[in-house]
Amino acid sequence: MLRGDCVDKSSLNQKRVVDENSKDKQLEQFRVNNEGKSLTTNQAVKISNDEESLKAGIRGPTLMEDFHFREKITHFDHERIPERVVHARGYAAHGVFELYESMKDFTKAGFLQEPGTKTPVFTRFSNVAGSLGSADTVRDVRGFAVKFYTQEGNYDLVGNNIPVFFIQDAVKFPDLIHAVKPEPHNEIPQAATAHDTFWDFIANNQESAHMVMWQMSDRTIPRSWRMMEGFGVHTFRFVNEEGKAHFVKFHWKPALGVHSLVWDEAQKISGKDPDFQRRDLWESIEHGNFAEYELGVQMIDEADEFMFDFDILDATKIWPEEIVPVKIFGKMTLNRNVDNVFAETEQVAFHPGNVVPGIDFTNDPLLQGRLFSYIDTQLIRLGGPNFTEIPINRAVCPFHNNQRNGYSRQRIDVGQVSYHKNSLANNTPSTSTAKEGGFVHYAEKVEGRIIQARSDSFKDHFSQARLFWNSMTPPEKQHIIDAFIFEVGKVQNLNVRQQVVDMFVRVDKEMADRVADGIGVNRPTGEQVNVTASSPALSQENTIKVPYTLKVGVLIGNGFTGAEVKKTVKTLRKYGVTVDIVGEKQGKVRGTDGLSVNVNDTFLTMDPVLFDALYVVGGTADNQAKFNFDIQYYINESFRHYKPIGFASTGVPFFSASNAKVGPGIVFATNDSDFDKTFVKAIATQRFWNRDIY
Ligand code: HDE
Numbered sequence: 001m002l003r004g005d006c007v008d009k010s011s012l013n014q015k016r017v018v019d020e021n022s023k024d025k026q027l028e029q030f031r032v033n034n035e036g037k038s039l040t041t042n043q044a045v046k047i048s049n050d051e052e053s054l055k056a057g058i059r060g061p062t063l064m065e066d067f068h069f070r071e072k073i074t075h076f077d078h079e080r081i082p083e084r085v086v087h088a089r090g091y092a093a094h095g096v097f098e099l100y101e102s103m104k105d106f107t108k109a110g111f112l113q114e115p116g117t118k119t120p121v122f123t124r125f126s127n128v129a130g131s132l133g134s135a136d137t138v139r140d141v142r143g144f145a146v147k148f149y150t151q152e153g154n155y156d157l158v159g160n161n162i163p164v165f166f167i168q169d170a171v172k173f174p175d176l177i178h179a180v181k182p183e184p185h186n187e188i189p190q191a192a193t194a195h196d197t198f199w200d201f202i203a204n205n206q207e208s209a210h211m212v213m214w215q216m217s218d219r220t221i222p223r224s225w226r227m228m229e230g231f232g233v234h235t236f237r238f239v240n241e242e243g244k245a246h247f248v249k250f251h252w253k254p255a256l257g258v259h260s261l262v263w264d265e266a267q268k269i270s271g272k273d274p275d276f277q278r279r280d281l282w283e284s285i286e287h288g289n290f291a292e293y294e295l296g297v298q299m300i301d302e303a304d305e306f307m308f309d310f311d312i313l314d315a316t317k318i319w320p321e322e323i324v325p326v327k328i329f330g331k332m333t334l335n336r337n338v339d340n341v342f343a344e345t346e347q348v349a350f351h352p353g354n355v356v357p358g359i360d361f362t363n364d365p366l367l368q369g370r371l372f373s374y375i376d377t378q379l380i381r382l383g384g385p386n387f388t389e390i391p392i393n394r395a396v397c398p399f400h401n402n403q404r405n406g407y408s409r410q411r412i413d414v415g416q417v418s419y420h421k422n423s424l425a426n427n428t429p430s431t432s433t434a435k436e437g438g439f440v441h442y443a444e445k446v447e448g449r450i451i452q453a454r455s456d457s458f459k460d461h462f463s464q465a466r467l468f469w470n471s472m473t474p475p476e477k478q479h480i481i482d483a484f485i486f487e488v489g490k491v492q493n494l495n496v497r498q499q500v501v502d503m504f505v506r507v508d509k510e511m512a513d514r515v516a517d518g519i520g521v522n523r524p525t526g527e528q529v530n531v532t533a534s535s536p537a538l539s540q541e542n543t544i545k546v547p548y549t550l551k552v553g554v555l556i557g558n559g560f561t562g563a564e565v566k567k568t569v570k571t572l573r574k575y576g577v578t579v580d581i582v583g584e585k586q587g588k589v590r591g592t593d594g595l596s597v598n599v600n601d602t603f604l605t606m607d608p609v610l611f612d613a614l615y616v617v618g619g620t621a622d623n624q625a626k627f628n629f630d631i632q633y634y635i636n637e638s639f640r641h642y643k644p645i646g647f648a649s650t651g652v653p654f655f656s657a658s659n660a661k662v663g664p665g666i667v668f669a670t671n672d673s674d675f676d677k678t679f680v681k682a683i684a685t686q687r688f689w690n691r692d693i694y
Contacts, residue, residue, distance in 0.1 A: 020096050020118030022396040023149045024336075030391040031339060041071055081346070082381050083132040086177055087143045089191070090126030091225075091278040092345040093285055095334035097121050097148060097295065103329050106246050106299060107238035109358030111150040112329065120149045122392060123334055124348055125225040125277070128160075129180050130191025135270035136277035137261060138191040139220045139483070144230035144252060145350040146332065149396045152437060156354040157250055158374075162219055163231035165315045166208040168458050170369015176201060176208075194490035203499035207458075209465040210316050213507060216483040217468075217476060218260035218540060223612075223686075224280045226291040226549070227259040234352070234367040235312055237360040238299065239442055247300040247312055247362065249319055251326045255292035257544030259686055263483065265641045268609045276610070282337055289549045289576070290335040296328035310464065311457035315366040317464055321537040344392045349378040357434070360442040383407055400429040462506040462529045469508050470534035473541045475689035481511055485518035497521045547684040548576035553601075553611035555631050556583050557619025560650050562595030564669060565617055568648070571676035572615075577683055582606050584621040584630075603630035608637035613644040613683045616651035632658045639666075640693045644682035646675065664688035 019025075039047045047068050054066035062069065084090075097119045103112040111119045126143035127134065142161040147154055166176050179201030182188055189195050193215070202208050214220070222228040230252030239245045261269065269276045284291060298319050300312060310317040338344040351374035352367065361367060378387055384407035387393055402418045417425040432438030472480065488500050498521045505512035505524035516523045536542055552572055556565070572579050583589055583599035590596045608614065614634055621627035635658040638645055644665040647655050652670055660666060665688035669675040682688075 020120055023094070023120035023122070026394060026396055027339075027391055030343075041068055042075070081383070084126075084381065085377055086128050087126035087145075088132045089130045089134050089136070090124050090143060090345065091281060091341075092122060092124035092338060092348065093281060093291070093334040094336040094338065095121050095123060095290070095332055097146075097330055097332045099330040101329045103238070103297075104240065106240055106248075106297075107358035108241045109150070109155070109238075109356050110152045111148060111155070111356075112358070119151075120396070121332055121334075122147045122149075122344070122348060123332070124345060124350070125281070127191065129193065134191035135274040137221065137266040137269045137274075139193065139215070139263070139266065139487075140191065141215065141220060142222060142225065142228060144225075144228075146230075146252075147348065147350060147354075150356055151397060152356045153397055153399075154354050154393075154395045155356045155359060156350045156352060157232055158350045158352045158370075159230045159232045159250065159252070161222065161228040161230055162211065162214045163229075163233060163249075163251075163318045164211050164214065164464075165233055165366060166202075166211045167205065167366065168207050168314060168316055168454065169365045170367075170373070172205065173369065173373070176205075194487040196491050196493050196496055199488055199491050199500050200493070200496045203496060203503050206461045206503055207316055209461045209503065209507060210468065212504075213465045213468045213480065216480045216487070217472070218479055219258075221261045221263060221266040222277075223259040223261050224256075225277055226281065226284060227254055227256045229253060229258055230293065233315055234364045234370075235315075235362045236367075237362055237442055238297070239358055239360050243443075245302050245360070245442055247302065247305065248297040251296045251298065252293040252332070253296065253326070253328065255294070255544070256546060256548060258540045259543070260540065262641050262687070263479070263486065265609045268607070272607045272609055281334070284549055285334060285337050287578075290333045292334075293332045294328045295330045295332060296326040298324040298326055300324060310460065311455065313362055313364045314458045315364055316458075316461065318535075318538075320467070320533075320535040322535055343390075347382060347387070347390045348392045349374070349382060349387050349390075351375055351378070355439070357437060357439045363444075363446075386410065402429070463531045465507045466529050466531040467533055467535055468538055469511065470531065471536060471538040473539055473689075476539060476541070477511070481514050481518075484511075484515040488515065489519045491519075494521060502526060545684045545686065546576075547572075547680050549578060550612040550683050550686070551578045551580060551610070552613045552615050552683065553606060553608070553634065554579055554581045554615045554617060555634055555651075555654075556581060556589055556597060556599065556617040557621040557627055558589050558591075559619045560589070560591045560595075560597075560617045560648065562591035562593040564648055565591065565597070566595060568615065568646070568669070568676045568679065571680060572683075575680045575683075577680065579615075580606065580611070582634075584623065584627050589619065603634070608634040608643075609641070611638070611643070612686060613646070613679075614638050615646045615648065615679070616654050617648040618651040618654045628654070628657065635660050639691075642687040642689055642691055642693070644679065644685065644688070646679040646682070661692065664691050 039050060041047065053062045053069040055062055099112060099115055099117045102115055111117055123146045127138060127140045129140050130138055144161055145158045147156050167173065179197045180193055182190055183195060183197050202212055232250030235247050235249055237245045238248045281291065305312060353371040379385060386406045386409050389410040402420055404413060404418050415425060421427050434440045488497050491497050497519050501512045501516040501521055502524045505526040506529055509528045513523045569579055580601055581597055581599050582601045582603060585602055586599050588596045589599055616631060616635060618631060631654045635645060635654060639660040645660060646667045648669050665682050667675060667679045667682055672678050
């Protein structure tokens with residue numbers, strides 16, 4: 001069997017052998033290129049005819065002895081596997097995690113010891129609620145699952161793009177998911193929370209309040225998976241070589257900052273390009289614009305477990321970053337697309353229980369339940385207990401144990417012995433002590449009576465929901481109110497609507513009143529909780545803003561000013577902006593000074609919602625009236641989605657004819673000698689929320 005470059009820790013202090021390509025090398029032996037080869041059956045018999053089945057007579061029935069026909073159809077009949085029960089819609093890429101700074105004071109995890117250590121990773125992003133074929137840009141929590149192929153075995157960090165969760169105890173997970181999925185009597189709506197059962201669940205399970213605030217915020221309509229944070233959500237433990245433990249929460253911070261779509265745009269993209277987010281990741285990687293995220297942890301000393309006004313084991317709570325800072329220690333770069341989505345992305349099996357020595361669990365009851373669920377679901381989804389042998393799931397280290405048989409066993413375990421303890425194989429495979437690299441569970445002291453109840457320390461559901469609200473800027477607050485009005489406004493049952501506003505008045509009175517007014521129910525009578533604190537780290541306004549990889553649509557016809565356009569496009573490209581030339585038809589357009597530009601998209605093949613900004617050059621076209629109309633549509637849509645729009649000197653008449661107004665993010669070449677740079681700055685800002693769009 002193929003061996004990774006794994007260290008045998010029995011020889012202590014041996015320098016760790018690291019090979020960041022170990023996973024690629026392992027996968028290489030499974031890659032098959034069919035191009036240029038003869039067509040064969042799965043038994044490797046060459047096929048002479050793949051057009052006609054074998055028949056008794058030219059117009060007669062098909063014969064059973066046509067083994068190629070039987071095999072081909074049978075395989076086809078069985079080529080679907082169950083989609084994931086949640087997180088079905090997802091997409092993944094390979095990459096590498098590089099350690100900046102040793103974490104050995106806190107954890108003995110091998111891949112977190114020596115700065116510079118590179119560990120291969122496989123990362124899958126997903127939507128929670130929708131089916132495999134649903135649209136990418138629906139309002140939903142995004143999954144952010146990372147498999148680290150470490151030299152001590154696989155470590156999975158199976159997180160989300162939101163740091164908290166709807167429920168506190170895993171026993172409620174099937175209820176939550178039943179409520180959010182399409183309603184069973186009519187299977188409507190797909191991939192959406194805007195329906196009765198979801199909001200009925202929320203109003204009757206108030207521990208969800210904090211999560212729902214995040215869910216109604218822009219976080220659930222990310223611009224790109226490359227522009228969202230990731231969170232481990234639960235409290236885990238780091239344990240160092242001396243056995244000292246810290247509570248930790250994991251954070252991924254995207255190099256491009258945290259950015260979102262606007263809701264109207266997200267819905268339109270669902271139709272214009274349902275694969276918007278997977279295309280974004282795929283194309284970025286193909287173009288060498290690798291997705292990057294820094295990894296860090298918040299840490300709390302075990303002695304400080306009870307120092308906070310929330311329970312640190314409650315997955316509906318954050319640890320505000322201003323109180324417990326995030327210590328960044330490494331970076332993940334996603335740099336290779338998969339070869340085959342089914343073989344890799346669909347068959348990958350993540351499990352929060354896949355840990356390595358130095359990383360351990362806590363009593364968070366949500367985490368505890370997940371430790372059961374993932375293998376259980378994978379047993380049915382991947383057809384039995386041998387899914388760890390599927391190439392994407394294999395550790396880069398060899399594994400040895402006495403587990404045997406099961407459906408589709410790949411390995412051939414040799415020898416007579418398959419039990420522990422034994423004398424016939426000298427009691428091997430043998431166990432390892434902690435010093436030899438054996439996983440020894442953290443010896444937490446636990447005592448108490450068996451009980452089905454919730455700790456009082458888990459019962460404050462609204463303080464942090466309000467902390468989140470307090471941390472939002474006015475535009476972000478407006479988006480939350482709009483999202484509530486959209487979502488709850490789609491609920492048919494008026495009583496459920498009323499219950500929702502009666503619940504969310506605890507977060508903010510004005511917010512709940514405005515939602516109540518918007519959805520035609522009574523203003524709630526309750527009071528908001530008394531929390532004045534805020535956490536600036538929660539607002540997306542305080543994020544990194546760079547133009548890199550944002551997409552600009554250049555709207556162009558004949559008769560543009562060549563030098564001007566050339567200079568602007570050059571500057572855009574210099575700053576890493578992706579430029580897409582859009583015109584009346586594909587082919588060339590010509591400038592007044594003879595310069596010609598290749599048009600790669602038309603107003604039909606693209607849409608303003610698929611761009612981050614517009615550069616309106618304008619010009620002339622065969623059907624001038626339609627050309628003018630199309631450009632105005634592009635400008636009007638981008639203007640009301642708060643996007644930057646730059647007008648070349650020939651583009652100004654198109655501005656005058658549109659609904660756009662002079663104001664933030666509207667840039668003119670006619671009155672700015674540094675237009676190209678001003679425009680790049682505007683692109684980096686992404687959205688101009690203070691624009692008056694009405
Ligand atoms: Fe999951 N979750 N989950 N979950 N989860 C699954 O496992 C489950 C939870 C998350 O890209 C399933 O293999 C329970 C929190 C991601 O393949 C299933 C509970 C967080 C993915 C399952 C939770 C997650 C899953 C479905 C309540 C963020 C996709 C298919 C305690 C920290 C991984 C599968 C991928 C997938 C169970 C809650 C993240 C059914 C019981 C909290 C990113 O086992």
